[in-house]
Amino acid sequence: MNAVTEPHHPYYIPRPSPYPIVLSAALFLLGLGAALRVNALAAGWWALGLGALLFAYVLFRWFGEVIGESRAGLYRAQEDRAFRWGMLWFITSEVVFFASLFGVLFYERNIAVPWLASFNAAHTSWAPFSPWPHFTAHWPNSGPAGTPFEVVNPWGIPALNTLLLLSSGVTVTWAHAGLRAGRRLQLKAGLLLTVALGLTFLGFQAHEFAEAYRDLGLTLHSGVYGATFFILTGFHGLHVTVGAIMLSAILVRAWKGDFTPEHHFAFEAASWYWHFVDVVWLLLFVFVYWL
Amino acid sequence: MSAVNPAIEHLHEPHHDAPPRGITRWLYATNHKDIGVMYLVFGVLMFFVGGLLAELIRSELLTPTMRVLSPEAYNQVITIHGLVMVFAAVMPITTGFANYLIPLMIGAPDMALPRLNNWGFWLLPAAAILLVLPWGLKLLGIGTGTIDTGWTMYAPLSIQAGPGADFAFVAVLLLGLSSTMASINILVTIAQQRAPGMSWLKLPVFVWSWVVTALLLIAVFPALMAGCVMQIADRHFGTHFFSAAGGGDPVLWEHIFWFFGHPEVYILLLPTTGILPHILATFARKPMYGYKAQVYSFVAIGVMSIIVWAHHMFTSGLPAGVEIYFMLSTMAISIPVAVLFFCWFGTIWRGSMTFETPMLFALGYIVLFGIGGLTGLVLSDAAADQQYHNTYFLVAHFHYALFGGPIMGIFAGLYYYLPKMTGRMYSETLGRWHFWLTLIAFNVVFMPQFLLGIAGMPRRIPDYALQFAPLNMVSSIGAFLLGATQLLFLYNLARTVFGTAGAPASARVWEGSSGLEFTLPSPPPFHTFSTPPVIE
Structure with a gap:
């Protein structure tokens, strides 16, 4: 195990984060939209559009948070x-x-x-x-x-x-x-x-x-x-x-x-x-x- | 197994140790214990949803003729019962155990990828909603209800099914994503977060069972996801993957499904075969017997489970040579499983046994899963299977295997770790009542189904010939008892978690328990092993 030879740092555990659940909600909307859309239900477009927007937004924010943590030197x-x-x-x-x-x-x-x-x-x-x-x-x-x-x-x-x-x-x-x-x-x-x-x-x-x-x-x-x-x-x-x-x-x-x-x-x-x-x-x- | 340094230093920074307040503690969780608890709560909740559907099935089958459900609704109920129990009840509960216990067992501060962990969990409710949403849409006059093909979703029936099938395929895609993320996290945690000195062959057996389970999930779930995409394409985009008119083959779907589906049986089973030896050793007050044999058996079961899938397809018209291969390989997998049984017996052999509720469920597991395994050997005979395959014999077999195995194991594990998680003892009296009534009622439900199957009663049919009536009534009455008994469990659970009636649990909880998790106070603080313990 490598860990034995390294000086000990506490492992970085991120603070509570809203992004995972919002990403799940985005995927729910995308899935719902797809299932409605293939059955020719117009509401599918709304769910797909909303899901795609949310998806892009949350990826942007989540990766932004990770990049911020990386710059702050939290990742060893x-x-x-x-x-x-x-x-x-x-x-x-x-x-x-x-x-x-x-x-x-x-x-x-x-x-x-x-x-x-x-x-x-x-x-x-x-x-x-x-x-x-x-x-x-x-x-x-x-x-x-x-x-x-x-x-x-x-x-x-x-x-x-x-x-x-x-x-x-x-x-x-x-x-x-x-x-x-x-x-x-x-x-x-x-x-x-x-x-x-x-x-x-x-x-x-x-x-x-x-x-x-x-x-x-x-x-x-x-x-x-x-x-x-x-x-x-x-x-x-x-x-x-x-x-x-x-x-x-x-x-x-x-x-x-x-x-x-x-x-x-x-x-x-x-x-x-x-x-x-x-x-x-x-x-x-x-x-x-x-x- | 692993000797723990008595001078373990529990270093906790006090300002970090209090859990966040309010609902965001759960919605935004990054703590492995909180996420583990959410998995367990969700799984138990869905166990009752799936159970309610089972009661509907048995209500319909209580007497001949259609009384409770329409044939269409019956098909939807059996399908959702299967999908919910497998994907939304058993898998989340075993994953909950993994999240809660693995960091404690290997001396890690948390799971390696905490946010990914929470994402994996929150995909599950999303998938569960998608699965049952078509019932809601039907109330609004849209569609024909949920998927009604049976949980195996065989083509070409699935291609012709109503809109509910699309929701189910999308739900399975989300479930696959969830399982893949959870498995990645578990593998990385076990590989990277072990405390100094916790070498691979010192890992607790439960952790090993999850190494193999997570590898299996990564090795097979993407195949089912690809298959679901093909189903949707065949249904709506004019492709012919599963249609002979375009040169495709409906049997291909069966191969894809069971390439996933057979390892899935072991994905459900293995985590509980990992918990079982801990419980047996604790209450037999003996060291676990055959640690390495169990670890190697897990690996052997994992590898072999990937190459035996087509024994689910003996009646699909495969060439004889293929059937013989799958028959022999299926029979061979019983060897590593038998090694596990041998180790379990070796662990309790001449032990100073006491029979607290977890031990009762563990012993019940051995008996019921033993019956499930042995009847599986009967079905693995390709020639005999032609007779049994589409009968209640098969239904009884896999309920002995999947209720007798994973669900009995889950009860054993929940009773075993509940005092550790909550800091309070559950009611032993209620627990024992729960066990004995469950054991009796379960056999009353499913033993008659073996007989019904041998007598030729076909499965998946909402009505039946008159000669099957007496045994069906016995089975249904057993099912009502089995369902009611689980309310005892729910009450006992609520009483322990929310009430103050239970006696406080010590750090070790049980007289014979061992392992890193039992060196921590009960309940463990919010953050544990921020400084890793040293394993000798």
Whole structure:
């Protein structure tokens, strides 16, 4: 245990804080709004709007409080370790989330579709009674009742996006090196580049979705292929958005003179998250777009 | 287990020690004891809500023909009964124990991330409101009431269900967020906040049970959250994850649900298997038997619980090879569970036992959960399961496993730690009445259901054939007794918490108790172990 060798500081226990319960209320409103909205109830918009406002406000205030505490020097080695492990476990839960989505992709592609087609196998006694006699197992696939569609060419926008995200992983690491060496300009330039690359990625992704809907006939309605394609790329895009917001906040803080070469956990947390989103993209590129 | 330095210094800064005044003490809490108490209060409250729904179910089943509920309402009641008991009663109570006890047991000043801790708690009421809100909306003429698919929310029924299903899926998303945050906090606390000298293999067994529980929650709950998003997408955005028309597969939902759902059984169970050995050792006045064996069993159960899920799906039409794998792996998980039983028996073997209420509930746990476990082995046989699966045999089995296990364990833990938390003893007489009536009534409710199941009575159906009438009446009368008995518990609880009738509790509370938490006064001061104790 490290604690034995350190001089003892009382662990910092924050004062009672209104933000956790208000954040829960915001999420309640967002959940309520979503549930009402998908059932075409107009009150859903009000709940969603109010929830979103409250959500943004409380995150702003809560993180503001934490930044204030950090500047006041309340976080020492033990608090720092707690934050690090907290972030790592959070990313672990995100890994499980994406692993489940990939699991769904593999299940649909390698088990569900061949299983459906097996009803047509000529050597079986039930083949004449198959409800979908012309259905064969192949991928991409929109199912026995699906409509035709085309897939996105992996070597167009997706390959470019891969390049963009990988570069952004490099620039954020370059920014970190600058921070650690006390080169503030490198820190800010690196962060700015990273956010810019992330936003460019998102722009291309939005363009790709629009093209898929307009020209390729690839939509949420395109059977299992459309469903797995959009849920994987969509949730990844959402995570890129969150990561870009996090890095922008870090950029603003860097501009205001926060972070020292030794003490910059918030920067590291955002960059870990960014690298995680990067790795997910690589898997997406291989398993969703390419293979 | 861990020898405590008698010269522990309790350093408290007096101006910090008084809890904040007023309602904000609870709403804005950052203190692990206050948050723990809120979890416990919420869980107990929802236990009574879930219990009330159970009484409705048994009222309907008291006699054949529909009398109390419409078939639609019956489906909604059984669904919400399941969801409330699992997510809003048992899980919050075990998490409450974790929040209250883990810092005391490892000599930490608080949980590592106090604000996150409070956020995790306040997501629970939000989720619970969302779950039952559709009943309120129905009164306003909107929708058809709550989700009515059964707590497993199987597709394609869930895709066709009314708006209540959307509220349930959103509620599960909030519950998942809550559990994930609570688990992160618990893991970080155990890894980072231990007092000097409190090495991993000196951690109390209860703390170990939560290491595995929290890891399991992080490993499986995000999968269910992903599944809930897919359900909503299938319901409203035209996707075909669970629909064969688009190449999808309703069985996929079953895989997702049970990949979460089977570990969930152990998430409910493990924290109480962690409390149990402490209670057995205290009242047998012997050291705990097989500490390491129990810890390794927890880890083995945790790992194995992730790879046995499809035994819930033997009647879903899986290939035979898959069924055989899941049958054998399921049977194998009974080995580490049997090791736990062996350690419990080893702990009380030739002990100087006394039978205070916590001990009674702990022994009742061993008996009832034993029945639940053994009937689980019967069901794990894929061939036999075809006969039992959709009958009351299964209902009886999992109530022996989940009431006989977690809820008996929760009662044992509440009686065991109540004097520590409140500083006053509960009424032992009332406690014993509560135990014996619960034990008898529980068996009267669920033993007949084994017989009904073997005779072929299907589960989840609000009406039944005449030959099932006598045993159903016995079961329902037992349920009314079981419900009424819990009011004794509520009275005893209120009397101890708010009244002054109970005798003051000493720091050790029980003659045979050991552990850091029993070196503190009862009730413990608002802040404890601001300076860590030294463990030899």
